[in-house]
Amino acid sequence: MDWDVVLESFPLIWKGAGKTVGLFAWSLAVGTVLALAVALMKISSAKPLIWFATFFSWLFRGIPLLILLFYAFFALPEVGWLLSPFWAAVLGLSLWTAAYQAEVIRSGIIAVDHGQTEASDALAMTRGHSMRRIIIPQSIRIMVPPFTSNATTLLKQTSLATLVTVPEMTLLTQRIFSNNFKFIEPIFVLAMIYLAMTTVLIIGQQIAERTFRLRT
Amino acid sequence: MELDWGVVARAWDLLIDGTWVTLQLFAWSLLLGTVLGLVLALMRLSKHRVLRWVSLGYVWLFRGIPVLVALFFAFFVFGRQVGLSALQAGVLGLGTSAAAYKAEIIRAGIMSVDPGQFEAAECLAMTRRHYMRRIIIPQGIRVMVPTYMSNTILVLKVSSVAVAIGIVELTGITRQLSNSTNRPIELFTAAALIYLFLTTVLVVLQEFLERRFALKT
Secondary structure (H helix, E strand, C coil): CCHHHHHHHHHHHHCCHHHHHHHHHHHHHHHHHHHHHHHHHHCCCCHHHHHHHHHHHHHHHHCCHHHHHHHHHHHHHHHCCCCCHHHHHHHHHHHHHHHHHHHHHHHHHHCCCHHHHHHHHHCCCCHHHHHHHHHHHHHHHHHHHHHHHHHHHHHHHHHHHHHHCCCCHHHHHHHHHHHHCCCHHHHHHHHHHHHHHHHHHHHHHHHHHHHCCCCC | CCCCCHHHHHCHHHHHHHHHHHHHHHHHHHHHHHHHHHHHHHHHCCCCHHHHHHHHHHHHHHHHCCHHHHHHHHHHHHHHHHCCCHHHHHHHHHHHHHHHHHHHHHHHHHHCCCHHHHHHHHHCCCCHHHHHHHHHHHHHHHHHHHHHHHHHHHHHHHHHHHHHHCCCCHHHHHHHHHHHHCCHHHHHHHHHHHHHHHHHHHHHHHHHHHHHCCCCC
16 A cells, blocks of 8 residues: 555545535434434324335335435436435435434334323323423433434445435545546545544444433 | 336346346345354454454444445455456455444344353353354344344345446446436336335345244243
8 A cells, every 4th residue: 555645545535525424414414304203103193194104114224225316316307306416315315314213213212111101191291292391302312322323324325425426535536546546545545534434423422322321 | 207117118127137136246245244244253252352353343444434435445456456356346345344244243142142051051061162053153043133134134235335336236237227218217116116025025034034033932
């Protein structure tokens, strides 16, 4: 490995870090809102909502992320939805992560002791009120580890956006392949940046677990 | 715009060819991932510190980088030096990445076996290799089945990433057909349905295996 090429490659690849983080942050935000809606539908008592939520999870967990990205990028323009590559990728990544996070949120909510729901009913709280003030705050503690591990997967999967031409870090790395015919050095740089980013998320997870821990 | 589903019928043979490549990639990388994952799990549980560190480092590295980066390394760096075909490099990249996850699943399964079973096996003067094979791993499998199978479904879906190193599997052929016919909706829907069919088969297999390995009471 030629360290001069490593040093030359770093700034070229680092230019894509903003796009990578942007894809991650937008997809995580949109995906989490969607996931919460799907999770609440799944535990609701209305049959059509349960069916819709079950279908959503089955569909987006059964199809590869790359097919979703290609769908958003190649197929949506055919029906008049012309999204930029960045937003097509955010759309695909959000739907995909939402299907997984919905399961995390749902199992977190149903893991809260049933006595808490009964107690809020006894206090004549409405369902929305007890969800917001009693159940969800307690379920967050249970959700933190699986939620952040899905988020780490999401961060890594933003690399697939290179295939729908978003100029994030992986695409800029491939550009070095074709311009300079150098491979090992840019791959090394790219791997190190992803490792640093995922390690930051894992540290974040440990901080979050400590923050939400029960104080006894 | 008018949808023309006839394009799927005309492209059907090519889609099936692509599906076949996807299944080959999937089967070989699952095999590599499982064997390497088992070795890594046993290393992690070994008494030797060096083996534990190597295993820990491997898992940290491959879980910290995207599978696409592992594929690039297998194809552009390792594959070029050794002279691997794209398919072989794809199996190597997908398999080494899957191994990191399989190792954690197998380790968790082994650790979930009651310590009394280890103690009893030692009392019977069984060697470590012997009781691992005959006592511990068979019991650990029960615990591993659900997580192992959901990870396996992921391995199948992730194989689509191989399109990035030029392997013409189901996703790759669909993209080519979509570009040449300009019928992305019909073709990507067909590909999605094929993937949904394959993942559903694996889900059914998972339920069968869970029943097969359930404790009989």
